[in-house]
Amino acid sequence: MLSILKRPHPFIFNSGSILIPGIFTFILISLFRPLGFNSLPTTYVLAFALGLGLIASTMVWLTVKTLKLFFPKLMDEDLWTLGKEIMLIFTVLLLIVFTIFIIFLSIDVLDNDPVSLFRMVFVKTLLFSIFPILIMVLFEQYNYQRNQLKVANELSQKVKLEQKHTENVHSIVAENGQPVLHLKSDEILWAQSDGNYLELFYLESGEKVKKDLIRNRLKNLVDQLPDETFFHCHKSYMINLNHIQKVQGNARNFEVVLRYGNIPIPVARSKSSELKEKINRSI
Structure with a gap:
């Protein structure tokens, strides 16, 4: 019940x-x-x-x-x-x-x-x-x-199943402004908020998923990365749009499943229209 x-x-x-x-x-x-x-x-x-x-x-x-x-x-x-x-x-x-x-x-x-x-x-x-x-x-x-x-x-x-590649390199900085990682756009998978920290999931050696705990707010990370590739889909999650494999829905909102990740990531209801626009724009 x-x-x-x-x-x-x-x-x-x-x-x-x-x-x-x-x-x-x-x-x-x-x-x-x-x-x-x-x-x-x-x-x-x-x-x-x-x-x-x-x-x-x-x-x-x-x-x-x-x-x-x-x-x-x-x-x-x-x-x-x-x-x-x-x-x-x-x-x-x-x-x-x-x-x-x-x-x-x-x-x-x-x-x-x-x-x-x-x-x-x-x-x-x-x-x-x-x-x-x-x-x-x-x-x-x-x-x-x-x-x-x-x-x-x-x-x-509509989601393209072939991964896009980009050579853009981003310096991921901590709360104190010091860089902790240097990653290409296509190496970053998703990030999620964890209190005063964020968990960043990224590819290492092309296919191995690695997670780093970084002392910084998720919003600060979102501000560092280009919004045409990265999407702040939920107050607790940011995703790489190029890694979307599937979009699914329940009675409340959308969820996305990324390559290299088996856990559905929620999309806030207020972000649903923006997700549709970004996917349609990338086709």
Whole structure:
């Protein structure tokens, strides 16, 4: 169960993410008249449906914006999972329940004591929402992952399988400005951040992969190297574009597999478009 909740999931927050819950709420209340609305005139029901639809859309927008402001690490789109998506939806539902409860309690629209009213709003909101939400989440993940795989396959087909060679030599310097390595462009494979250090993977003797731990920030290394060859694809990774062997995708982002490396390297969602542009430009 925990492995399922940790599965990558797309973080999609756009106008549709805000409007769809409101539209769904309006249709649901108008057609099925839950929460005791079956005893009210149609005009009242439609008015309540519209108001609650606006509340649902507002709560989605407000919840995401608030969490991004106060918990940016938790809301990191590149680390988004199915479990986080479910928790976000449940949080929004609870806020909607509390809002509806307060509104009903203040206008005394239904003849219930507060405890019974809250129980009714909570149970009926969850019962009417959980199944369509589950379908929407699963469909969202399936559809997004299918599109990701399609684009990844197209990019993989465009990647040149023959390694490019360049005689450009780069001096790799440490944090103190002292050079620690002198490497050709085609010898550098990838680098990844390791706290105050970076791990640099490169070719030695043409085919043997070697790793050096260098005291420097990854961003400083990126600034040293030409961006037409090296790509800062993720906050923790830089890759040599000439060594891309395959592009693959999951429900969250792209990953690249390099020659001489069997570990998929993530591409941040914010860098996906740039990756496509760089690959298309190199063809």
